[in-house]
Every structure is written in C-alpha cells, then in structure tokens.
Amino acid sequence: MQNYQAPLDEMRFVIEHWLDARQDWERMPAFAEVDYSLAAQVLAEAARFAEERLAPLNAPGDRQGCRYEAGRVFAPDGFADAYKAYVEAGWPSLACAVESGGQGLPQLLNVGLLEMLYAANHAWAMYPGIAHGAYECLQQFASDGLRAEYLPGLVDGTCLPTMCLTESQAGSDVGLLRCRAELAEDGSYRLDGNKLFISGGEHDLTEDILHLVLARLPDAPPGTAGISLFLVPKRVDGLANGVICDGIEHKMGIKGSATCSLRFERAKGWLLGEPHKGLAAMFVMMNGARLHVGLQGLGHAEFAWQQARAYAGERRQMRAVPRPKDAVGAADVIAAHPAMQRILMTLKVQSQGMRMLGFWAAHLLDTAEHGVESAQRVEALALASVLTPLIKACFTDQGFQLASQALQVFGGYGYCSEYPIEQTLRDSRIAMIYEGTNEIQANDLLLRKLLPVGAPGAALLASQVRSECRRAEGTALQGRAEDLAVLLGEWERALQTLRQEQAEQPQRPYEAAVDLLHATASMLQGYAWLRAARVSRERGLVDEREASAQFFFRYLFPEAGHRIRLAMGDWKPGAFPQ
Amino acid sequence: MQNYQAPLDEMRFVIEHWLDARQDWERMPAFAEVDYSLAAQVLAEAARFAEERLAPLNAPGDRQGCRYEAGRVFAPDGFADAYKAYVEAGWPSLACAVESGGQGLPQLLNVGLLEMLYAANHAWAMYPGIAHGAYECLQQFASDGLRAEYLPGLVDGTCLPTMCLTESQAGSDVGLLRCRAELAEDGSYRLDGNKLFISGGEHDLTEDILHLVLARLPDAPPGTAGISLFLVPKRVDGLANGVICDGIEHKMGIKGSATCSLRFERAKGWLLGEPHKGLAAMFVMMNGARLHVGLQGLGHAEFAWQQARAYAGERRQMRAVPRPKDAVGAADVIAAHPAMQRILMTLKVQSQGMRMLGFWAAHLLDTAEHGVESAQRVEALALASVLTPLIKACFTDQGFQLASQALQVFGGYGYCSEYPIEQTLRDSRIAMIYEGTNEIQANDLLLRKLLPVGAPGAALLASQVRSECRRAEGTALQGRAEDLAVLLGEWERALQTLRQEQAEQPQRPYEAAVDLLHATASMLQGYAWLRAARVSRERGLVDEREASAQFFFRYLFPEAGHRIRLAMGDWKPGAFPQ
Incomplete structure (x- = not known):
C-alpha cells in the first residue's frame, strides 16, 4: 500500500x-x-x-x-x-x-x-x-485584556478554538439562531442555548477550549442583523464554565473528529467586536476557514492521485490496447489501459491545477496584508475574495469526485477498508457541506463577487486570464490559449447578460450560480495550466507540464463552455417538484 | 424521516x-x-x-x-x-x-x-x-440429473446461489484465474483454489448454497478459452462439501451483505455446459446480473429522490428568490431555492427516465424469449444486449451521483447516520464496480455492441430514436425533438468515424468508450422523455411529464453533445502518468 x-x-x-x-x-x-x-x-x-x-x-x-x-x-x-x-x-x-x-x-x-x-x-x-x-x-476584535489572556494560547497551540454557529433550526441560515446572551454585572455575558455540529466542541487534546459563539443580545433585531459574537472559554479561572457537551454525531467520515452538540447554560463569555455585528467578525474567521476547507479537497485529491497511481502501476489485468512497448506476460499494468490513463491524468492534472490556484489565493492574502502599496493590497484582497468561494466549492467537489475516480481504479479492493481510498471518499464528502454549502459558495461568488457593478473581481480575473493567453503566442499552446480567450469572452458576456436580466428576473443569477461557479473554476484552471507550461518553458524545467496542460485543455477545459451554456439556457423551473 | x-x-x-x-x-x-x-x-x-x-x-x-x-x-x-x-x-x-x-x-x-x-x-x-x-x-447448461436435483431449490428459494469468478489476481481479467478442477472417478469433479469477493458465499439464510464456480481443467488452454463452469453445492448428500469460508470483507457499504473469501479443498462439483466453455455459460447469468445491478442504481436514485423531496419540503432556511406565493415566516422551505430545485428536478427526472429504459430492457428480454415471430425475437435480443451495459454503467453512476446530490440537500444532517442518505451513498458506490466495472461496460457497449459492422444495435437504437423524434412534430416538444435528431446524427457520425479510425488506431475506441457510453445514455433518456410526454399527451394523462421532459432537455440533455465532443477530440494520451 x-x-x-x-x-x-x-x-x-x-x-x-x-x-x-x-x-x-x-x-x-x-x-x-x-x-x-x-x-x-x-x-x-x-x-x-x-x-x-x-x-x-x-x-x-x-x-x-x-x-x-x-x-x-x-x-x-x-x-x-x-x-x-x-x-x-x-x-x-x-x-x-x-x-x-x-x-x-x-x-x-x-x-x-x-x-x-x-x-x-x-x-x-x-x-x-x-x-x-x-x-x-x-x-x-478582542479587547486588549482578552487578547492578553487568550491570544498566547491560540498562538502556541495550548488552547484550541471552535466556531459555534449552527443550531438545529439554523444551518445555512444563521439568521435563525436563538442562542441568547445577557450582560452580567461584571461586564461579561451569560450565554444560554444549544449549538449543533460543533467540530472539536469537546476533546482531550487541550486543557482549555475557546468557543467563538454567535448569540443574540436581548435587544437584538431579528435575522442576521441581530447576531453578536462571544468568546466563551471551556474553563474560567480554573473552573468549568457552563458549556456542556451532550453528545457527538455518528458520521459517514472524519470519524476521528468530534462533532459535538453543545449546551450553554449561563456560560460566561465576552463580547468580540460590536453588539449585533457578530457576523462580520465571524466572517474574518470564516473566509480563512473557506480557503482551508478548499485545501481539504486538494489534500484528498492529492492523496487519491498517489493511491491510484501506485496501484495502477502494479496491478496487472488484461492486455492494453495498444500494449506497452515492454509488455510481458498475460496482462498489462492497468495504468496502460486508456480508461485508467484518463482517470490517472485527470487526478494528476486536477490536483496540480488546484494547488496552483489555492496557493495563489494564500499568496494574495499575504500581499493583501503585507503589500507595500495600497493599490496592490486592495487588488490582492479583491482577487482573493473572488477565489475563496470558488476554491471552497470546486476543490471540495473535486476532492470527492476524484476520490471516487481513484476508488474506481482499485476495483473491488477500493470498496474494502483494507485500502485507504474508501475512507478518503467518505471523509471528503463533508467538505462540500460545511463552512457554507457549495451552493451557497456559488451564490456568494456570482451575486456578491462577480455581478455587482462596483465589484472589481470579474475584471481582475479577466485581465489575469487575458494577459496569460497573450503570452502563449507562438508556443505549442497558442491554439489552446486562443480557445481560452474565446471562452473568457463568453464568460464576460454571460455575466453582462445576467446583470441585465437580474433587475426583472432576480432569480436568474441564483439559477445560474452553480454552473457559472464551475465554468469559472475551469477557466481559471486553464489559466493556471497555461501559466505553468509557460513558466516551465521559460525556466527550462524538465517536466511534463506542457503535456499536462494539453490534457487539461483536451479533456477538462470543455467543461467551462458546457457550463456556461447550461447557465445561460432558456428553461425556467416551474412549480416545486412533486 | x-x-x-x-x-x-x-x-x-x-x-x-x-x-x-x-x-x-x-x-x-x-x-x-x-x-x-x-x-x-x-x-x-x-x-x-x-x-x-x-x-x-x-x-x-x-x-x-x-x-x-x-x-x-x-x-x-x-x-x-x-x-x-x-x-x-x-x-x-x-x-x-x-x-x-x-x-x-x-x-x-x-x-x-x-x-x-x-x-x-x-x-x-x-x-x-x-x-x-x-x-x-x-x-x-445443467444435465437433466443436476436440473432435477438443484433447480427446484432455486425456483422455490430454499437454496441460494453464488457466482464464484474473482480471485485475488483475477478481477476484471477472469482469464487469469487459477482455481483447478479435476475429474473424479464418479464423473464429478474435485475443485481446489481460492475465490474472493463472493457475495453470499456463506450465510445463515438457507441450509444449502449453490456455488457456480469458474475453474480450469488440467488440459485447459491459458486465458479465457480455458475456463469451465462448475456447480459446487455447500452440502453434498447431507454432509459439508470442501468449501471453506475464510473470512468476510469490511466494506464501505452494503455491510449487511456477506462478501466472502472462499477456499475450495477437494470440493465436489459438476460440470455445467462444455469443458472450457464456462465463460459463455457464466455470461448467461452475468447479462441478467448486469441489468439487475443497473436496477440497484435506479433503486438508489429513487430512494434518494424520495428522501430529498421530503426533507426539502419541510426544512426552512433563508428566503428564496423569488419567495413562494404562500411564503410566511423568516425562511422558506429549501425546495423553493433555485439550487435545490435543480437538484430535486434532476433526481426526479433521472430516476423516472432510468425506470423507462430499465423496464424497456426487461420487456425486450421477455419479447426475445417469448415473442412469436423470430425476427421480433432477434431484434429484441439485439436491443436488450445494447441496453444492458449502458444500463449497468450509467444507472449505477447515476445512483451514486444522485445519492450524493440528495445528501447535499440535507446539509450537515445528510452526513450523519441518523438520516439514511449517507448509507445510500455508501451502498450505491459498489455497483459501479462489480459485475464488470463501468469502464468495462463502456468497452463492451462500444467495441462489441455499437462498432462492429454486422452488429445491429446501433441502427436499431437510431431507428427507435428517429421515429420518436418525428412523432413530436407539431407538439410543444418539437424543438427539443429536432435537437435530439441533430444529436443522433452526430452520434452516428462519431461511430462511423471511430469505425474508420479503428484499423490504424486500435486504441481510439477504448479512449472514446466512456464518453460515448454517457452520450448514448443521455440520448436514450431524451428518447425516453419524448416518448413519455407523447404517451401522456395521447392518453390524456394529467401529469407533469411534459415539464419533466422540458427540464431534461434544458439541463441534462446537453451532456450528450458535450460527451460526443469529448470523445471525438484530438488529444492523444502519451506516456503513462508519472
């Protein structure tokens, strides 16, 4: 193995x-x-x-x-x-x-x-x-006092945090949450309520746990405008705080991760940021979390690729058409069979392409924080904020789909726990759901990042892609770059059309969001591979990146156009399905 | 629930x-x-x-x-x-x-x-x-004596059978199997060897179990031409036969099904059919099994659809755009959200469409066996044999994909064992592998059923589709039917091109097989929905089949053209992936 x-x-x-x-x-x-x-x-x-x-x-x-x-x-x-x-x-x-x-x-x-x-x-x-x-x-968002007390534990890792958002009636819709917080005489708060699906809500890895809890103050307006964020430690002054773990979930995967039901009973906590502005504070955490969830998809894809490659290079079944040059014996390695080659190349090219985009987003965040020029920081932040929902959703979709493709390479063995790939498939599935379902990411990408007239995301992405296309002139990938440039035009027209339609048909972007998410991801992978091939060529690296780019454009890039056409079609959903 | x-x-x-x-x-x-x-x-x-x-x-x-x-x-x-x-x-x-x-x-x-x-x-x-x-x-294939002894138990169900093909080194490639059979003095045989992944190889549901075992006679030629089929009961004359269960697999799903490792030690058995012709005999069983595995995909899809529909009709999260007419409260049922509508309609239309094709195949098998005219029987068998690999592969792909989409509707709850959908996802995954992986079905469909010049399958399918397209003239679906007719032409040209290329590039059909499998399935679903809408209309049924057909053509049918273009592209895989 x-x-x-x-x-x-x-x-x-x-x-x-x-x-x-x-x-x-x-x-x-x-x-x-x-x-x-x-x-x-x-x-x-x-x-x-x-x-x-x-x-x-x-x-x-x-x-x-x-x-x-x-x-x-x-x-x-x-x-x-x-x-x-x-x-x-x-x-x-x-x-x-x-x-x-x-x-x-x-x-x-x-x-x-x-x-x-x-x-x-x-x-x-x-x-x-x-x-x-x-x-x-x-x-x-924490006061100086809270920072002094709790930041060191987070930095050195002796204390682990949680994000307490979800309640049974409030999943994707955090605005429905009911957990309450009341001001106590000492300026701290007392929290009461139940939270669900809290990863690491209780465990034996650290003495203390810092819960970041969304709750409502007594005078809170309904919905998301009435949510505040609180810091609620598991222990206060060496004693147990009123945070009780009522149980853990039995799940399809990530079974080693404790997914807890927590009950807050007069739990002592402190406000983070301003009253009723908790969601904004939580989003500071959530944006990072979304990028990190995307990395889970990348991790699963990479692991799946390693597993499939190793097994396909050893397992011999049937003669391939054509047989490899050095073929001996009654059967060839399954890596030589065209259907397996397609899967293996897809695993390789998708996981490598995802890494380019995921690391790019992280580097943009570094630039957004530490860049010297303000314009550079603003632009980097805008790009990173477009990439974040895309990375969260598309990487996790791919993590799951690629784990399934890798499992297929193993045949019946892949379905057995003796091999690790079935666990990867099970583990990977959750990432499509938590930190905002992938459908919610698609809405975020289209409705908040790409469509608004003032938002710079779409233009910044387009300019990156277009300039990379031009740099492929005169190379073996020129034709592919021309295809990408054409697709980019289609993508821009699709956004423009949706902007126009939106006023009279506000549901249109919601109908198109998932397809446009995948179209955008596929377009950006095209960008990533053009750039990878160019950089390799310019720097004289001896690698297979040009062949990988060719594979990407041959087999994976057509998804982009397919998805744009799906998004822009004419069918209108009618009544709810019966 | x-x-x-x-x-x-x-x-x-x-x-x-x-x-x-x-x-x-x-x-x-x-x-x-x-x-x-x-x-x-x-x-x-x-x-x-x-x-x-x-x-x-x-x-x-x-x-x-x-x-x-x-x-x-x-x-x-x-x-x-x-x-x-x-x-x-x-x-x-x-x-x-x-x-x-x-x-x-x-x-x-x-x-x-x-x-x-x-x-x-x-x-x-x-x-x-x-x-x-x-x-x-x-x-x-059984002799009169064996039939008299063992058929009644199979008919009344007091005895359950197994299919013993797989060995650790012989999975997809049954030609590599090593299990041996020797003629004994009484005309029966003694079998020795190990079999793996035998569903129901041992259990407590029936007293006796009838193993149908592929093995080699001493004079067998190598490969698939040297395989014979044997009937090996668990018990002979009231005593245990030499069939030992060495263990069961721990699997991702279908955990209630015993997947056994069997060891045959001087096990008494009888030849079924002729020596060395065991694979042909086994295929009588296998063809039925492939259709039945396809029905597993249909069953999973139907169950997933029922689960998702019920949950999406009750769970309220966020306001939909636009809100349903009768909207009250802070949040709408998630069935009203466009992304969920798309999933729900996909579940509905795919599972209903699969049922039309799956039941059609069964009805063709009835006609092939009991039809009065010989030409009718021959034609029905030819159609059924084209449909079989397509149903096995595409239905099971869909069973898994649709289970995953349904799980998404449940959000975090879907990932927990408290709800049944995560089990459906796990159970459904095996069907893409056993009874011939879906890649092997794709090769069977293209290389044995569609491409060979004498094989009637492609022309028979085309004639069915074309005639249904004509019958949509003058109806609301005429435009969709015209699209389907155009696609059919593309599909026929693709097959013709592959027939021409095959001589010089024997690997071409293997590279195109999976895409053409999906293109064919999507084309036939288009046929199924045109026909469903027409029949509903002609018979004055009050239903939503025309709307479902419109959804199919709007959102799912484009897959057909996309897949044909993928199949017929120009990229050639080079060296094995590194």
Missing part, C-alpha cells in the same frame, strides 16, 4: 516558479527574511510531521472514532499525543505575527502545511484547522 | 403507457393470462414486502453488519427471517417457467420487484439478487 508522501516538489514548483513568490516577499518588510531555502525547509519539516506522525493515525482513527462519556469526549488513540508533538514543534504559530509571539511566516507556507495535514489525516487536522482563523478574529 | 414508498404509480405508467406491455403480452402465449390488473396486484404485493419487511432492516443491518465466526457467517438480525417470508410468499419463482415450478410471469414484473428490493435494502437483496440468473444458467 502507498503511504502518503507530501508533494514537496510540486509545492516548490508553485511557490518558486508559478508564483515566483520571492519577488513579492522581497518587497514586503514582514517577509524580509523569508527565502526559498527557508520555505523549503519549513515545508520539508511539515511533510515529515504529516507523513510520520499523522498519516499512520488516519485509518486507525477512522476505525476507532471518537468516544463520548458523560460529557467528555476522547479523540482516537494517538491523536492527543500527535497534537502535543505538533505544539512542541511550533506549528500553530507558523503564520502568526511576530509581535504576538508567532513566527510571522507567510500564509503561503501555512497552506502548504494545511494541505499536508488534511491529506494525511483530515479528521485530526479538524482540531487545529480553524485555529489560525480564530487567532485572526481575536487579533482584530 | 421519510420511509421508502415503492413508486407504484410510476411503474404502472411505464408498464401500461410507456411500454404498453399488454399489446405484446397478448401476442405471447406464455403471457396469455397476464394483464394490467394482475401486474398491478403483483407489484403492490412486492411493494408491501419491500416497504414493511425490508426497509426497516436497512439501517440496522448497516450498523450491525455481518458476523464471521469460525467459518460461519451470520447476516444481520432479521435478514434470515425476512428471507423466509420472501420464500413463503413465493417471490423467488416469480419469473421462473411454469414447467419448472415457477409462476411464469414476465421479467418486466421481476425488475419491478427487484427495483423495490434494492431501493428498500440493497444489502439484503444481494442474497437473492442473482438467483434468477443462476436459475437460467442451470436451465440452459
């Missing part, structure tokens, strides 16, 4: 060549000391941790699951120890600011770390997965 | 209107006594069994799984009792010939029964699922 091997070479290609990140780091004082050698060293250490400490716990953690016992939750054997090692190695502080006790390294390296954690052990990585988002949220 | 409700109205629509089966039954002496009233009665009884006896065992069976204990296997609690009730009600003999003690009813009713069994409890239905195929195999 193939063990997880962190794709360090691919990560380095993206960072050093595709992004050429050093160029930007050199101009950002915050990253003056970061160079490729340091980056490579950090990623190699992260790889060692993911491969050696986390990957071996993945299947056992799935089999054992979490244990609930009278309000306490125990993660699978080995999870707490691995987390201890993670903290001791300093990983939680990687991308935290130096002035907060962090290492001040770029988000770009943090997404490299996260991809590896998720690929090696999605369930385990759920525990520290949102820690950086919580850190950012506290940085921005 | 929504319990499974057999879609009897939809089945009756297909049988009585879409197929108008009575017209054909009346001309077949074998079915002289079959009419719609009898058919409806049989299906209603089957529905009661599936809903009341099987569906309640589905989730508990998944949780409990099978138990292996020192060579013995125990199905989940209740499975054996339900099987006893199934036998007592006479279901095993439904479509067996009257002269063999069966009820002599059409396959068409049997597929109705099977759809319900698979939808209600896939794992349970695995035990009797291949019984009819084994019955047909014995009918055709």
Whole structure:
C-alpha cells in the first residue's frame, strides 16, 4: 500500500516558479527574511510531521472514532499525543505575527502545511484547522485584556478554538439562531442555548477550549442583523464554565473528529467586536476557514492521485490496447489501459491545477496584508475574495469526485477498508457541506463577487486570464490559449447578460450560480495550466507540464463552455417538484 | 424521516403507457393470462414486502453488519427471517417457467420487484439478487440429473446461489484465474483454489448454497478459452462439501451483505455446459446480473429522490428568490431555492427516465424469449444486449451521483447516520464496480455492441430514436425533438468515424468508450422523455411529464453533445502518468 508522501516538489514548483513568490516577499518588510531555502525547509519539516506522525493515525482513527462519556469526549488513540508533538514543534504559530509571539511566516507556507495535514489525516487536522482563523478574529476584535489572556494560547497551540454557529433550526441560515446572551454585572455575558455540529466542541487534546459563539443580545433585531459574537472559554479561572457537551454525531467520515452538540447554560463569555455585528467578525474567521476547507479537497485529491497511481502501476489485468512497448506476460499494468490513463491524468492534472490556484489565493492574502502599496493590497484582497468561494466549492467537489475516480481504479479492493481510498471518499464528502454549502459558495461568488457593478473581481480575473493567453503566442499552446480567450469572452458576456436580466428576473443569477461557479473554476484552471507550461518553458524545467496542460485543455477545459451554456439556457423551473 | 414508498404509480405508467406491455403480452402465449390488473396486484404485493419487511432492516443491518465466526457467517438480525417470508410468499419463482415450478410471469414484473428490493435494502437483496440468473444458467447448461436435483431449490428459494469468478489476481481479467478442477472417478469433479469477493458465499439464510464456480481443467488452454463452469453445492448428500469460508470483507457499504473469501479443498462439483466453455455459460447469468445491478442504481436514485423531496419540503432556511406565493415566516422551505430545485428536478427526472429504459430492457428480454415471430425475437435480443451495459454503467453512476446530490440537500444532517442518505451513498458506490466495472461496460457497449459492422444495435437504437423524434412534430416538444435528431446524427457520425479510425488506431475506441457510453445514455433518456410526454399527451394523462421532459432537455440533455465532443477530440494520451 502507498503511504502518503507530501508533494514537496510540486509545492516548490508553485511557490518558486508559478508564483515566483520571492519577488513579492522581497518587497514586503514582514517577509524580509523569508527565502526559498527557508520555505523549503519549513515545508520539508511539515511533510515529515504529516507523513510520520499523522498519516499512520488516519485509518486507525477512522476505525476507532471518537468516544463520548458523560460529557467528555476522547479523540482516537494517538491523536492527543500527535497534537502535543505538533505544539512542541511550533506549528500553530507558523503564520502568526511576530509581535504576538508567532513566527510571522507567510500564509503561503501555512497552506502548504494545511494541505499536508488534511491529506494525511483530515479528521485530526479538524482540531487545529480553524485555529489560525480564530487567532485572526481575536487579533482584530478582542479587547486588549482578552487578547492578553487568550491570544498566547491560540498562538502556541495550548488552547484550541471552535466556531459555534449552527443550531438545529439554523444551518445555512444563521439568521435563525436563538442562542441568547445577557450582560452580567461584571461586564461579561451569560450565554444560554444549544449549538449543533460543533467540530472539536469537546476533546482531550487541550486543557482549555475557546468557543467563538454567535448569540443574540436581548435587544437584538431579528435575522442576521441581530447576531453578536462571544468568546466563551471551556474553563474560567480554573473552573468549568457552563458549556456542556451532550453528545457527538455518528458520521459517514472524519470519524476521528468530534462533532459535538453543545449546551450553554449561563456560560460566561465576552463580547468580540460590536453588539449585533457578530457576523462580520465571524466572517474574518470564516473566509480563512473557506480557503482551508478548499485545501481539504486538494489534500484528498492529492492523496487519491498517489493511491491510484501506485496501484495502477502494479496491478496487472488484461492486455492494453495498444500494449506497452515492454509488455510481458498475460496482462498489462492497468495504468496502460486508456480508461485508467484518463482517470490517472485527470487526478494528476486536477490536483496540480488546484494547488496552483489555492496557493495563489494564500499568496494574495499575504500581499493583501503585507503589500507595500495600497493599490496592490486592495487588488490582492479583491482577487482573493473572488477565489475563496470558488476554491471552497470546486476543490471540495473535486476532492470527492476524484476520490471516487481513484476508488474506481482499485476495483473491488477500493470498496474494502483494507485500502485507504474508501475512507478518503467518505471523509471528503463533508467538505462540500460545511463552512457554507457549495451552493451557497456559488451564490456568494456570482451575486456578491462577480455581478455587482462596483465589484472589481470579474475584471481582475479577466485581465489575469487575458494577459496569460497573450503570452502563449507562438508556443505549442497558442491554439489552446486562443480557445481560452474565446471562452473568457463568453464568460464576460454571460455575466453582462445576467446583470441585465437580474433587475426583472432576480432569480436568474441564483439559477445560474452553480454552473457559472464551475465554468469559472475551469477557466481559471486553464489559466493556471497555461501559466505553468509557460513558466516551465521559460525556466527550462524538465517536466511534463506542457503535456499536462494539453490534457487539461483536451479533456477538462470543455467543461467551462458546457457550463456556461447550461447557465445561460432558456428553461425556467416551474412549480416545486412533486 | 421519510420511509421508502415503492413508486407504484410510476411503474404502472411505464408498464401500461410507456411500454404498453399488454399489446405484446397478448401476442405471447406464455403471457396469455397476464394483464394490467394482475401486474398491478403483483407489484403492490412486492411493494408491501419491500416497504414493511425490508426497509426497516436497512439501517440496522448497516450498523450491525455481518458476523464471521469460525467459518460461519451470520447476516444481520432479521435478514434470515425476512428471507423466509420472501420464500413463503413465493417471490423467488416469480419469473421462473411454469414447467419448472415457477409462476411464469414476465421479467418486466421481476425488475419491478427487484427495483423495490434494492431501493428498500440493497444489502439484503444481494442474497437473492442473482438467483434468477443462476436459475437460467442451470436451465440452459445443467444435465437433466443436476436440473432435477438443484433447480427446484432455486425456483422455490430454499437454496441460494453464488457466482464464484474473482480471485485475488483475477478481477476484471477472469482469464487469469487459477482455481483447478479435476475429474473424479464418479464423473464429478474435485475443485481446489481460492475465490474472493463472493457475495453470499456463506450465510445463515438457507441450509444449502449453490456455488457456480469458474475453474480450469488440467488440459485447459491459458486465458479465457480455458475456463469451465462448475456447480459446487455447500452440502453434498447431507454432509459439508470442501468449501471453506475464510473470512468476510469490511466494506464501505452494503455491510449487511456477506462478501466472502472462499477456499475450495477437494470440493465436489459438476460440470455445467462444455469443458472450457464456462465463460459463455457464466455470461448467461452475468447479462441478467448486469441489468439487475443497473436496477440497484435506479433503486438508489429513487430512494434518494424520495428522501430529498421530503426533507426539502419541510426544512426552512433563508428566503428564496423569488419567495413562494404562500411564503410566511423568516425562511422558506429549501425546495423553493433555485439550487435545490435543480437538484430535486434532476433526481426526479433521472430516476423516472432510468425506470423507462430499465423496464424497456426487461420487456425486450421477455419479447426475445417469448415473442412469436423470430425476427421480433432477434431484434429484441439485439436491443436488450445494447441496453444492458449502458444500463449497468450509467444507472449505477447515476445512483451514486444522485445519492450524493440528495445528501447535499440535507446539509450537515445528510452526513450523519441518523438520516439514511449517507448509507445510500455508501451502498450505491459498489455497483459501479462489480459485475464488470463501468469502464468495462463502456468497452463492451462500444467495441462489441455499437462498432462492429454486422452488429445491429446501433441502427436499431437510431431507428427507435428517429421515429420518436418525428412523432413530436407539431407538439410543444418539437424543438427539443429536432435537437435530439441533430444529436443522433452526430452520434452516428462519431461511430462511423471511430469505425474508420479503428484499423490504424486500435486504441481510439477504448479512449472514446466512456464518453460515448454517457452520450448514448443521455440520448436514450431524451428518447425516453419524448416518448413519455407523447404517451401522456395521447392518453390524456394529467401529469407533469411534459415539464419533466422540458427540464431534461434544458439541463441534462446537453451532456450528450458535450460527451460526443469529448470523445471525438484530438488529444492523444502519451506516456503513462508519472
């Protein structure tokens, strides 16, 4: 069986060549000391941790699951120890600011770390997965006193956070939540209510847990305009706070991640940010979380690709047409069969393409925070905010679809727990749902990021794509680049049409959103592959990126046009289905 | 939670209107006594069994799984009792010939029964699922003596069969199998070897089990030309035969179905059919099995649709754009949101469309066996043999994809075992693999059924589709029919091109097979919906079939053209992926 091997070479290609990140780091004082050698060293250490400490716990953690016992939750054997090692190695502080006790390294390296954690052990990585988002949220919204008390634990990892949004009646629609908070005499608050599906709501990895809780103040207006954000620690002054874990969910996958029902009973908490403005504060955390969920899809895709490749290179069944040149024996490796080649190439090209876009988003976030020129920061933030819902939705769709394709390569063995791919398929499915379903991401992308007249996202993306197309002139990919440029025009016209139709038919963008999400993702993967092939060529790298780009344009890029035509068709849904 | 409700109205629509089966039954002496009233009665009884006896065992069976204990296997609690009730009600003999003690009813009713069994409890239905195929195999290939001894048990269900093909090194490639059979002095054989992934290889549902085993005689040529088929009972003359169950697999789904490793040690068996011609005999069984596996996909899709529809009609989250006319409160049912409508309509239209094609195939098999005119029988068999791989592959792909879409409707709840949809997703995944992977079905469809110059399949399909297109003239669907006719032309040209290219590039059809499979399926669903809408209109039925057909052509039919273009593109895979 193939063990997880962190794709360090691919990560380095993206960072050093595709992004050429050093160029930007050199101009950002915050990253003056970061160079490729340091980056490579950090990623190699992260790889060692993911491969050696986390990957071996993945299947056992799935089999054992979490244990609930009278309000306490125990993660699978080995999870707490691995987390201890993670903290001791300093990983939680990687991308935290130096002035907060962090290492001040770029988000770009943090997404490299996260991809590896998720690929090696999605369930385990759920525990520290949102820690950086919580850190950012506290940085921005907590009072000095709260920051002094709680930030160090988040930075050094001795304390883990949760995001407490969902209630049984309030899932996608957070505006329906009922959890209440009342001001106490000492200026703190008392929270009451029930929260559902809280990842890491209770566990044995850390002593304390910091719950970030959405709740309503007594004078709150209804809906999302009446939601405030509170910091509610599991323990206050060394004593248990009023946060009770009533049970954990039995799930299809990520069984090693404790998904908890929490009950808040006169739980002591503190307001983060302003009253009734909790959603805005939570979104600081959520945006990071959405990018990170996208990385889960990338991790699953990469792991699936490694598994399928290894198995397809060993397993012999039937003679391929045509047989490989060195063919011997009664049967060829299944990697030689055309249907398997198609799957394998799809796995390879999609996972590599996703990495380019995902790392790009992280690098844009670094630029948005640390770029020297204001215009550069604004533009980077705009691009990152367009990419975020797209990455969340399309990467997780792909993580699941590619895990299924990889499973197919294994045949019947793939369906058995003896091989890890069926777990990958099960684990990957949740990422299409949490942190906002993929349908909600599609609405966010189209209705908030692409369609509004003042929003710069669409034009910025188009300009990136168009300029990359021009740079393919005279190369072997010129024809593909011309196809991409034509598609880009179709995409721009589709957006323009929707803007016009929207006034009279407000439902039109909602009907078109999912298709346009996939069309946009496919277009951007085309951009990513053109750029990868060009960079490889310009730098004389000896690799297969031009062939991969050709495969992408031959087999995967047609999805973009197909989806635009689906989005812009004429059928109107009528009554609800009966 | 929504319990499974057999879609009897939809089945009756297909049988009585879409197929108008009575017209054909009346001309077949074998079915002289079959009419719609009898058919409806049989299906209603089957529905009661599936809903009341099987569906309640589905989730508990998944949780409990099978138990292996020192060579013995125990199905989940209740499975054996339900099987006893199934036998007592006479279901095993439904479509067996009257002269063999069966009820002599059409396959068409049997597929109705099977759809319900698979939808209600896939794992349970695995035990009797291949019984009819084994019955047909014995009918055709067993000696009189063997028939007299073993057929009655298969007909009345007191004995269950297995198909023993797979060995660890021989999965898709049955030609690699090593199991040996030697002639004994009494004319029987002694079998030695190991078989893997044997569904129902050992269980506590029946006293005896009839293993149909592929093995090699001492003088067998290598490969598939040296495989013979043997009947190997679990018990001979009241004593245990040399068939040992070494264990069961731990699987992602269908956990209530015992997937066994079997060891044959000097096991007594009898030859079925001629020496070295075992594969042909096994294919009699396998063809039926492939249709039945397709019905699993249909069952999963129907169940998923029922689940999603019920949940989406109750769960309220956010206001839809536009809000439903009767909207009240802070949030609308999620069925009113465009992205959910799209999923729900897709579930509905795909599952109903699959049923039309699946039942058509069964009716063709009835016609092929009992049709009065020889030309009619030949044509029906040719059509059924084109439809079989298509139904197996596309229905099971859809069963899995639609289960995933339905799960998405449930959000986080869908990922929890509290709701049944995550089990449906897990159960459905195996059907894309067993009885020949879907990639192998695609090769079968294209290389054996559509491309060969003498094979009548492509022309017969085309003529069906073309004539239905003509009948839409002057109706609301005329434009859609014209699109379908254009697509049909593209499809025929694609086949013609592949026939020409095949000589010089033998790998071309293998590269195009999966895409053409999906293109063909989408084209035939277009045919099915045109026909459904026409029949509804002609008969004055009050239903939504025209709207469903419009949805199909608007959102699902474009897949056909997309897939043809993918199949006929110009990219050539190069070296194996690295």
